[in-house]
Amino acid sequence: MIVTINQAIDKAIAAEKEGKLRMAIEIYREIINAYPGNPIANYNLGLILIKFGENEEALKFLRISVVEMPQNIRYLVTYIESLISLSRIVEAQAWLTEGVKQGLQGDQIDSLTRQLSPISKVKFFYEYLTAIGIFNSKDGEVLDGNDNYRPLLTTGFIDWFETQRWSKMKLLELGSGSSTIYFSNFFNSITSVETQKEWFERLRPKLTDVVNYSYTESILDYIENVINVNDFDVLLLDSGENRAKIARYLLKSNFKGIVFFDNSEWYRNSISLLLGNGYIEIPFFGIKPVEGWVSCTSVLIQSDRLHFAFNSNWKKLPGFCSTYPSNSWDCEYE
Numbered sequence: 001m002i003v004t005i006n007q008a009i010d011k012a013i014a015a016e017k018e019g020k021l022r023m024a025i026e027i028y029r030e031i032i033n034a035y036p037g038n039p040i041a042n043y044n045l046g047l048i049l050i051k052f053g054e055n056e057e058a059l060k061f062l063r064i065s066v067v068e069m070p071q072n073i074r075y076l077v078t079y080i081e082s083l084i085s086l087s088r089i090v091e092a093q094a095w096l097t098e099g100v101k102q103g104l105q106g107d108q109i110d111s112l113t114r115q116l117s118p119i120s121k122v123k124f125f126y127e128y129l130t131a132i133g134i135f136n137s138k139d140g141e142v143l144d145g146n147d148n149y150r151p152l153l154t155t156g157f158i159d160w161f162e163t164q165r166w167s168k169m170k171l172l173e174l175g176s177g178s179s180t181i182y183f184s185n186f187f188n189s190i191t192s193v194e195t196q197k198e199w200f201e202r203l204r205p206k207l208t209d210v211v212n213y214s215y216t217e218s219i220l221d222y223i224e225n226v227i228n229v230n231d232f233d234v235l236l237l238d239s240g241e242n243r244a245k246i247a248r249y250l251l252k253s254n255f256k257g258i259v260f261f262d263n264s265e266w267y268r269n270s271i272s273l274l275l276g277n278g279y280i281e282i283p284f285f286g287i288k289p290v291e292g293w294v295s296c297t298s299v300l301i302q303s304d305r306l307h308f309a310f311n312s313n314w315k316k317l318p319g320f321c322s323t324y325p326s327n328s329w330d331c332e333y334e
Contacts, residue, residue, distance in 0.1 A: 005031060009040055021048050032061075039068040043075055046082075055086055066095070070102055077108045084115070087135070089126040092116055124320070131319055137289035140199075142178040151179030153238075153262055154286030157297035159318035161186075164309060172232040174219050174246065175239035176203055183236075184210045191232070193222050195241065220245055229255050233308075238262040243270040251277050256302055258309050264298035274300050282310075 049058035
């Protein structure tokens with residue numbers, strides 16, 4: 001018996017209603033193989049793929065449904081919402097603009113217009129996320145929007161860090177990564193220590209002469225027996241090792257420098273050891289490009305040394321800052 005395209009679509013829809021989504025996918029793919037531009041099959045297949053979390057795959061089918069039936073508001077709205085869910089805001093705005101030009105209107109179009117309007121700051125947030133590397137970074141390599149290396153530290157910490165002057169200071173980095181390359185642009189010299197051999201070999205060719213890079217099986221053993229921690233002004237603690245023992249050794253060594261302590265929300269006992277011995281903590285909560293949660297990079301510093309790291313004469317402002325060239329409300333004698 002010859003099955004018409006409408007009968008095949010009805011069969012796929014029936015399979016969907018019965019919860020047989022895999023069967024429905026197979027039928028829709030068969031239809032699309034025979035009729036690549038069928039808008040109903042492409043649209044329905046896209047919706048099912050979204051249910052399975054295959055959003056990128058779904059987009060190409062949803063796009064075909066819109067191209068084939070540009071006057072169908074439901075198809076356009078679903079496609080735009082899918083683009084937004086994948087943070088493809090610029091594309092979403094372009095498709096919405098085209099839909100409006102085609103004369104599409106109604107509550108759903110109005111809602112998307114408000115959502116994607118510059119008034120809602122969507123464009124700013126998209127540009128900000130792009131700049132900090134949300135879309136360029138991957139595990140093991142953190143890059144900003146210009147493909148420059150960026151440390152896997154919180155945005156708040158990095159924004160503060162770049163306001164200060166570090167060019168005369170020496171950094172001891174316990175745990176290496178994109179941060180090693182990034183910090184080499186700021187510090188006078190860096191001594192970096194890594195315990196993962198494969199990562200050590202991978203990173204080493206990318207480093208400049210500013211960095212003295214070493215592999216060790218134990219960071220604690222390294223700082224106890226190989227170097228003198230007091231030769232350094234700043235210490236980055238970002239190692240996959242017992243940080244409480246490292247914190248205890250810093251106290252034993254009477255280390256007075258500045259400590260950058262990443263993921264400090266996970267190491268409150270280690271932080272408490274330092275706080276109980278003259279340090280104060282300034283936590284910088286924020287996001288990191290390859291993580292889907294808020295975390296904290298803390299700065300720990302002796303109270304009598306705050307001026308070394310918190311100079312009000314900022315070197316630069318973070319990107320996207322808004323400033324007042326002349327602010328009468330900031331003038332005591334106005």
